[in-house]
Amino acid sequence: MSEQIREYELGMHPELPPPNRQSGLVKWVMDNLFPSVGSGIITVICLIFLYYVIPPLFNWAFWDSVVFNATSREECYAINDGKGACWAFIYRRWDQFVYGFYPEAERWRVNISFILLAMTLVIVLAEKVRKVKGIMWLVLILPIICAILIPGSELLGLTPVPTNKFGGFMLTLIIGMTGIFVSLPIGIGLALARISSLPIFSVFATLFIEFIRGVPLITLLFIASTLLSYFLPPGTNFDLLVRVLIMVTIFSAAYLAEVIRGGLAAIPRGQYEAADALGLSYWKSMRLVILPQALKISIPGIVSSFIGLFKDTTLVVIIGLLDPLGIGAAAIADIKWTALGYELYVFIAVFFFICCFGMSRYSLYLERKLHTGH
Amino acid sequence: MSDNDFAIKINKMHKWYGDFHVLRDINLEVTKGEIIVVCGPSGSGKSTMIRCINRLEEHQQGDIIVDGIELTNDVKKIDEVRREVGMCFQHFNLFPHLTILENCTLAPIWVRGMAKAEAEEIAMGFLEKVKIPEQASKFPGQLSGGQQQRVAIARSLCMKPRIMLFDEPTSALDPEMIKEVLDVMTDLASEGMTMICVTHEMGFAKQVADRVIFMDAGQIIEENKPEPFFDNPQNERTKLFLSQILH
Ligand SMILES: Nc1ncnc2c1ncn2[C@@H]1O[C@H](COP(=O)(O)OP(=O)(O)OP(=O)(O)O)[C@@H](O)[C@H]1O
Ligand SMILES: [Mg+2]
Numbered sequence: 253m254s255e256q257i258r259e260y261e262l263g264m265h266p267e268l269p270p271p272n273r274q275s276g277l278v279k280w281v282m283d284n285l286f287p288s289v290g291s292g293i294i295t296v297i298c299l300i301f302l303y304y305v306i307p308p309l310f311n312w313a314f315w316d317s318v319v320f321n322a323t324s325r326e327e328c329y330a331i332n333d334g335k336g337a338c339w340a341f342i343y344r345r346w347d348q349f350v351y352g353f354y355p356e357a358e359r360w361r362v363n364i365s366f367i368l369l370a371m372t373l374v375i376v377l378a379e380k381v382r383k384v385k386g387i388m389w390l391v392l393i394l395p396i397i398c399a400i401l402i403p404g405s406e407l408l409g410l411t412p413v414p415t416n417k418f419g420g421f422m423l424t425l426i427i428g429m430t431g432i433f434v435s436l437p438i439g440i441g442l443a444l445a446r447i448s449s450l451p452i453f454s455v456f457a458t459l460f461i462e463f464i465r466g467v468p469l470i471t472l473l474f475i476a477s478t479l480l481s482y483f484l485p486p487g488t489n490f491d492l493l494v495r496v497l498i499m500v501t502i503f504s505a506a507y508l509a510e511v512i513r514g515g516l517a518a519i520p521r522g523q524y525e526a527a528d529a530l531g532l533s534y535w536k537s538m539r540l541v542i543l544p545q546a547l548k549i550s551i552p553g554i555v556s557s558f559i560g561l562f563k564d565t566t567l568v569v570i571i572g573l574l575d576p577l578g579i580g581a582a583a584i585a586d587i588k589w590t591a592l593g594y595e596l597y598v599f600i601a602v603f604f605f606i607c608c609f610g611m612s613r614y615s616l617y618l619e620r621k622l623h624t625g626h
Numbered sequence: 627m628s629d630n631d632f633a634i635k636i637n638k639m640h641k642w643y644g645d646f647h648v649l650r651d652i653n654l655e656v657t658k659g660e661i662i663v664v665c666g667p668s669g670s671g672k673s674t675m676i677r678c679i680n681r682l683e684e685h686q687q688g689d690i691i692v693d694g695i696e697l698t699n700d701v702k703k704i705d706e707v708r709r710e711v712g713m714c715f716q717h718f719n720l721f722p723h724l725t726i727l728e729n730c731t732l733a734p735i736w737v738r739g740m741a742k743a744e745a746e747e748i749a750m751g752f753l754e755k756v757k758i759p760e761q762a763s764k765f766p767g768q769l770s771g772g773q774q775q776r777v778a779i780a781r782s783l784c785m786k787p788r789i790m791l792f793d794e795p796t797s798a799l800d801p802e803m804i805k806e807v808l809d810v811m812t813d814l815a816s817e818g819m820t821m822i823c824v825t826h827e828m829g830f831a832k833q834v835a836d837r838v839i840f841m842d843a844g845q846i847i848e849e850n851k852p853e854p855f856f857d858n859p860q861n862e863r864t865k866l867f868l869s870q871i872l873h
Contacts, residue, residue: 520717520719522715522719523719523721525682525715526713526715526719526720526721527721528680528708529680529682529708529712529782530708530732530733530737530781530782531709531733531737531785532732532736532737536736536737540732540736541721541732544723545721545722545723624722624723624765
């Protein structure tokens with residue numbers, strides 16, 4: 253074998269120059285796009301594909317689109333000959349997409365809630381802000397204020413707005429954020445219960461988790477919307493949105509519990525023992541030693557669950573809640589705006605993509621920041 | 627002597643793992659300030675025995691009295707004992723998500739209710755004692771094994787324990803790091819700490835121990851002062867064990 257490989261006489265190794273150490277654009281392109289013949293061909297195919305797809309898409313979405321100057325599909329087509337998107341449809345119905353059928357005079361309450369929610373997110377997500385003493389209380393208080401402000405209450409002089417008027421992105425955010433904020437602590441509790449050495453807790457948690465995970469969310473939503481009213485005493489008025497919130501939250505909590513249980517299982521026994529040996533009580537050792545590590549490991553899974561939950565909020569359209577899809581479906585049924593499905597779904601997809609992509613980037617940032625090993 | 631004069635008193639203690647009778651009739655009295663070294667072949671129950679002392683393991687029969695407190699299922703008493711008994715593990719078990727300083731201040735703050743500033747001052751004192759104050763703001767993952775074990779000792783000492791348990795503190799370390807850890811332990815011994823050390827470092831045992839205990843198959847087979855123990859072991863199994871580890 254070695255005879256065949258050696259192309260030079262023994263002891264006559266040719267004096268080769270050291271490998272080229274180019275840098276710059278050419279090298280990057282060669283290394284990343286054309287490292288071999290096969291990859292090069294794939295690169296070329298991709299470039300051709302992009303060449304044929306991107307410019308028309310760009311023209312459709314931006315160059316030839318109509319945003320402000322039309323009040324119906326006909327007018328859009330009159331301007332761009334049907335070659336571009338008719339965003340005018342979104343523009344004219346923007347308020348509905350954001351607020352649903354929330355009364356116009358009361359929308360300031362929703363706007364304030366959006367601001368409070370944004371503040372809550374900043375407190376939770378930005379490390380510098382989070383370190384300010386006592387500020388974590390706001391994370392509890394601000395959402396509670398939102399929960400009072402949006403539905404309103406006679407007692408406070410705020411005209412009550414029935415929840416069936418809620419809709420659009422506001423509804424998505426209400427369901428998504430409630431689900432996320434409430435399901436995390438419940439999920440942690442369920443995970444701890446499931447690995448508890450006390451059978452009452454572990455059996456209950458296991459049954460609960462397996463039952464919820466074994467049923468599609470859509471079924472739970474139907475239970476919430478129809479079946480529950482059979483079990484509730486007649487005359488009780490248990491708001492549909494509240495029922496949906498509960499279902500979405502426990503659904504998400506069951507998944508989170510399993511993700512977090514995985515994280516807990518990855519913590520070496522020595523960590524529990526060291527915490528015990530120092531005299532930390534069960535709750536303190538969980539809170540200070542075990543959970544911080546377990547949650548850190550679980551971040552990718554937790555965020556995946558959140559992303560799933562956020563997207564699953566669109567399922568509520570099936571039981572008649574008007575999330576953006578519901579609003580949109582009603583809008584394109586309007587004779588003025590028929591056949592604008594592309595615009596509608598692209599728009600909603602972009603909204604969800606921005607939210608979910610944001611969550612995913614934040615989770616990467618968090619993972620990197622919490623990395624304390626080598 | 628009454629029970630209170632002993633730091634630790636173990637009386638006719640038995641422990642089972644399921645059907646497996648892992649500790650048989652353990653009797654051990656440790657006076658305050660005494661240094662005990664425990665040795666014996668792998669699987670003989672050394673770890674299990676010292677882990678019973680701070681209730682990381684439950685025993686089924688007999689009594690264990692630590693610092694005048696009898697260990698039962700009473701959680702309060704267990705916590706009381708754990709506050710007075712420090713433990714160092716073979717694999718250090720530092721908390722990887724906390725800095726060295728935070729590792730040391732965690733228990734004083736949350737168990738003893740100490741103010742943060744005071745806890746940090748005490749922690750820095752012990753980190754100086756184990757000769758790594760400059761590492762205080764690093765994370766455990768950035769330290770060598772020997773440094774980590776010294777931090778683990780400092781972390782236990784921050785609780786101002788009256789008794790320290792060591793479970794093979796040097797057996798996961800490279801030879802050049804063993805000495806730095808043993809030096810810290812020797813210092814500690816000379817200051818009057820009550821210590822039980824499971825270790826196979828016979829040099830340390832000869833120099834520091836007041837008593838050496840040999841365990842095999844869940845029983846204490848032999849116990850003696852270091853010189854007679856090493857020079858003139860009585861039991862056949864002790865002789866065999868010593869001949870194996872002393873070459
Ligand atoms: N959780 C457990 N369940 C069942 N058996 C166990 C458990 N922990 C230890 N044992 C068994 O108990 C015996 C004593 O274990 P122990 O760890 O106390 O030995 P050791 O003397 O410390 O050994 P080594 O020198 O290897 O650390 C061993 O046979 C071990 O297999
Ligand atoms: Mg052991």
